[in-house]
Amino acid sequence: MNEWHVADLEKWDDVICQHVDDIGLSCFPQEFEICDHNQMLGYMAYSGMPSHYPHWSYGKSFEKLKTLYDHGVSGLPYEMVINSNPSIAYLMRDNSLLLQILTIAHVYGHNDFFRNNFTFRTTNPEYTISGFKSRANRVRSYIEDPTIGLERVERVLDAAHALSMQCRRNLAVRKPSELEHRADALKSAEPAKDPFQQIHKRAEYDPPDLRKTPTQPDEDILLFIRDHNPYLSEWERDLLTIAHEEAQYFIPQMETKIMNEGWASFWHHKILERLDLPTDLHLEFLVRHNQVVCPHEGSLNPYHVGIKIWEDLEKQCEGDDLAPLFAVRESDRDSSFLRRHLSEDLVRELDLFQYGPQGDDLVVTEVSDEAGWQQVRDSLIANTGSNLLPTIQVVDADHDGNRTLLLRHDHDGRDLHPQYAEKALAFVHQLWQYDVVLDTVLGGQPAHLTHGERGFSVQTG
Amino acid sequence: MPPPDSVFRPFRSSDAERSDRAAGDRARHRDKVREAIRENIADIIAEESIIGQDKNRIIKVPIRGIKEYRFIYGDQSPQVAQGNGDTERGQVVGKQGDGQDGAPGKAGDQPGVDYYETDVSLEEVIDLMFEDLELPDMERKRLRQIESERNFKRQGFRQKGIRSRLDKRRTARSRVRRKLAGEEPRSNGPTDRFPFHDGDLTYKHITTDIRLESNAAVICIMDTSGSMDSAKKYLARSFFFLLYQFIRSKYQNVEIVFVAHHTAAKEVTEEEFFYKGESGGTMISSGYKRALEIIEERYHPTLWNVYSFHCSDGDNFDSDNADAVKLAEALTNACNLFGYGEIKPLGPRYYESSMLNVFRRLDADNFQTVLIERKQDVWPSFKALLAKERVPTGPEDE
Structure with missing residues (x-):
């Protein structure tokens, strides 16, 4: 049926591994699993994990993927790699031999990136699979527990999923504990050292309010509710933890989409060029590679933008020494990668533009000429990874002295989607069980969205 | 750095057959869709387009109940896309809310933008409608049914019956079976008469089939x-x-x-x-x-x-x-x-x-x-x- 056997793949893989080693990629051990399209759909719906807890949203996503696939709207990816140690990659059974070769090389690019990029340092890849499995077992045990049951588990998970991305995004920076926050607060309230304190009037000491919870605004909404709502049961707290942990797993991938895809494409290209492919395979390679990294006019192909930047960086390297590239793949994420390495020339070459709605139309508001390219680049950064998620912090757990939870949206010029904010706030209220207030800005006006006993209301001005 | 270790696990169709892992979640999702349709049934019926349509027609029902709401930015926020080389300010690149045909702002690419609609056949909506009515059985009784045909239909066999319905073939076979069962092995002597018993007689059973038109x-x-x-x-x-x-x-x-x-x-x-x-x-x-x-x-x-x-x-x-x-x-x-x-x-x-x-x-x-x-x-x-x-x-x- 296939033009290849697993033995062929192993043979090519040996050669590829030699090149991977030569060019200096450093990878986790790699496992490849051949799967058919149904299994691939399943892996896609469950983020590639062999085991995952059940929730209807994954059924929805499966259904959606399958519909798109069945109607030929979108194909399936040739591969899927998960960030674990050993790394696991799924290869589609229907791929041609060349596609498998290309994909294997591509997978090593991702593998190296997962292993070396700083955003993945905190993901504990040794425990990825077992973590997902343990969470799946816990959720199943709550569902099967006759005192809890599917409906209640689902209700908590629905709310937790809505808020799980409202968390700290830069995981490489350690989160200070509450005690450290307090110590900091005390320290910073102390008056500055004064060498002439003998003769000066003693500086006023303004004691910080240590009763306030949280001492510093907290972005981890789920964890905050878990730790500060005493009315939650143990299983509810655990579900919040589960949703939070899952989100933490995805954040590094969101944060490095362009870099990571660019890096893998850059290297699969390099490796396949070194492979000495027979002519027919080489021609197919050129065609496939182009399909993967071609620009998508009117939208944005992260493979294309990514590989362009890496190629641009390669040109700046002196001779054959690609060490600067390896340094960048270690210490950047998409935001910094774009800010530092997406040059004016490149923005122009890619013809990136910024657009927005005007009436019913989407209209170009900025183009990449001398006056506009920085704006376009910054706008691209704002639309990348976790920058697409609004930053909302817990400011006060006892607002107005009646346990109202006060949240503040850090408004960066973009308004929240009002209907979504209303529903999401309802979920905060469901978990917090007391009133919740969200301070934000809508249409240039300060707005306070409240969700509580008396339902939802908006106060502006 | 040594070259990476790698393992290939070949495709096993038995895994693939067992791997319908999404079945439970899909069923649950489907339940929620039906629930949402049922809740919005009055709106769906008030929708002009479904009335007077062919029952096999697929209609799109926007499902509000099963959107996954999160905090996201509104659709007024500027976005970035790639042009063909000579994009100019003020150029119109698409329509708002237009997620398809390659226009900018492909809805599916943005996290949280949920454009989910489900396809339901009109038939299904109608079923749900009448499910919603919770019509008890007595409803059906009340609807007049008319006996349009009275047919006679063969249905199985019985030990009792009237002579005209005797199934000769089965009766004879039954006798032969009884005879063989009682025979001593290898007795080739002159055979005695071996009459039919009452138990051998098999009658066709006829039921009347009333078709209610x-x-x-x-x-x-x-x-x-x-x-x-x-x-x-x-x-x-x-x-x-x-x-x-x-x-x-x-x-x-x-x-x-x-x-x-x-x-x-x-x-x-x-x-x-x-x-x-x-x-x-x-x-x-x-x-x-x-x-x-x-x-x-x-x-x-x-x-x-x-x-x-x-x-x-x-x-x-x-x-x-x-x-x-x-x-x-x-x-x-x-x-x-x-x-x-x-x-x-x-x-x-x-x-x-x-x-x-x-x-x-x-x-x-x-x-x-x-x-x-x-x-x-x-x-x-x-x-x-x-x-x-x-x-x-x-x-x-x-």
């Missing part, structure tokens, strides 16, 4: 006089649609007749019925008279379950009211159910006359009136209509 005719009568504008006709159409679908779900064979009337009545096609306007005054009795004629000619109540429904704005000539009531009474005798719907899009007080008052005089269990003011009323009034019909009393039950 369930024919129904829906007679839609509508006032097409000058005062019935398109808004009113739309409400009427929604109502007729529900009635037709409901009756079709209960009977095998449903015919539908359209009678349009102003001062005179005639039978028309569906197209003409809903879209052709007439002018002039209204004489409701003319429509009823025509309906009775049609029932007499083609749908005699001994063979057909007849459902008639009349929609009007109630603006009848006063002189006609007495006739109308008389003929309505005749219709209630001929029909399983006769209903009158008064369409008053501006609220009942706005209009001078109403047939609802006139019809108070008519006292029949299978006569119902409803008042429809807005399209949101259509479903509740339809439900009310059937809820009343559910009461198991009435002339037809005897």
